[in-house]
Amino acid sequence: MNAAHESLVIRTICRLVAVFTQLFGLYVIMHGHSSPGGGFQGGVILASSFILLAVSDGIGEVQRRFSLKALTILTSAGVFLYAGIGVVCLLLGANFLDYGILPLPEPRSLGMLGIEIGVGVTVMAATVSIFRDLMLFE
Amino acid sequence: MKYLDLIVTGLTGLLLLLGSLGMPETGDPKSPASVHVSPRYIEQSFEETAVPNLVTAILADYRSFDTLGEATVIFTGALAVLLILRTGRDEEKDQGDS
Numbered sequence: 001m002n003a004a005h006e007s008l009v010i011r012t013i014c015r016l017v018a019v020f021t022q023l024f025g026l027y028v029i030m031h032g033h034s035s036p037g038g039g040f041q042g043g044v045i046l047a048s049s050f051i052l053l054a055v056s057d058g059i060g061e062v063q064r065r066f067s068l069k070a071l072t073i074l075t076s077a078g079v080f081l082y083a084g085i086g087v088v089c090l091l092l093g094a095n096f097l098d099y100g101i102l103p104l105p106e107p108r109s110l111g112m113l114g115i116e117i118g119v120g121v122t123v124m125a126a127t128v129s130i131f132r133d134l135m136l137f138e
Numbered sequence: 139m140k141y142l143d144l145i146v147t148g149l150t151g152l153l154l155l156l157g158s159l160g161m162p163e164t165g166d167p168k169s170p171a172s173v174h175v176s177p178r179y180i181e182q183s184f185e186e187t188a189v190p191n192l193v194t195a196i197l198a199d200y201r202s203f204d205t206l207g208e209a210t211v212i213f214t215g216a217l218a219v220l221l222i223l224r225t226g227r228d229e230e231k232d233q234g235d236s
Contacts, residue, residue: 016176032191032194032198033189033190033191033194033195034189034190034191034199035191035193036193038197038198039184039209040208045146055178072220075216075217077205078209078213079209080212081235082205082206082209083206085207086202096203097202097203097206099199106176106188108186108188108189108199109187109188109189111199112187112189112194112198112199115202115205115206116194116198118209119163119205119208119209120206122209122212122213123209123212125216126212126215126216128220128221129215129216129220130215130216132206132226133219133220134219134223137223
């Protein structure tokens with residue numbers, strides 16, 4: 001298509017950078033409860049790596065990895081995971097989202113990690129989905 | 139008519155400025171926001187949640203329901219863009235690509 005898609009340097013560098021961006025995004029999500037960061041920030045960093053790939057290689061490259069169906073399912077799955085943890089607490093006899101009742105070591109800390117992952121998945125998939133829809137809209 | 143808009147805007151701005159004079163000083167330890175639940179969060183959150191990050195402890199534990207709403211807002215935003223911009227023609231093109 002345009003010059004950026006044909007330049008070997010841009011494509012190689014963007015693919016390399018995308019890997020480290022994804023690693024950093026996962027780090028920010030997993031360490032959200034012990035250092036600055038969390039689901040929202042990590043999700044956006046993860047999404048930015050896919051947007052970088054879409055800009056350098058074209059949106060088709062991202063769609064090959066991330067089908068439309070997977071994007072829509074992931075967007076819902078994050079919120080489902082979050083609310084699901086709340087409902088599990090409810091079923092075990094505590095209040096909604098009261099993680100203390102979960103049968104885990106350090107339940108509050110791990111419950112928070114669970115909802116951070118849910119938020120991260122939703123933010124990542126929603127951002128990529130919005131970017132894709134805007135890019136393909138004519 | 140143009141001047142009426144200007145007067146209304148100016149008056150509203152003046153009212154907001156006057157209202158902001160009644161706000162407590164930044165970091166005032168005796169302001170209502172600092173004497174209600176904040177000391178409890180600062181003193182107890184590590185024992186209660188075993189999480190060293192105070193901000194996450196408040197956002198994801200004490201005010202978890204609020205954060206669920208935030209995640210739902212993001213989800214609704216993506217859903218709205220999907221419903222407005224995504225057409226059936228795109229779906230066919232998408233399947234052709236993959």
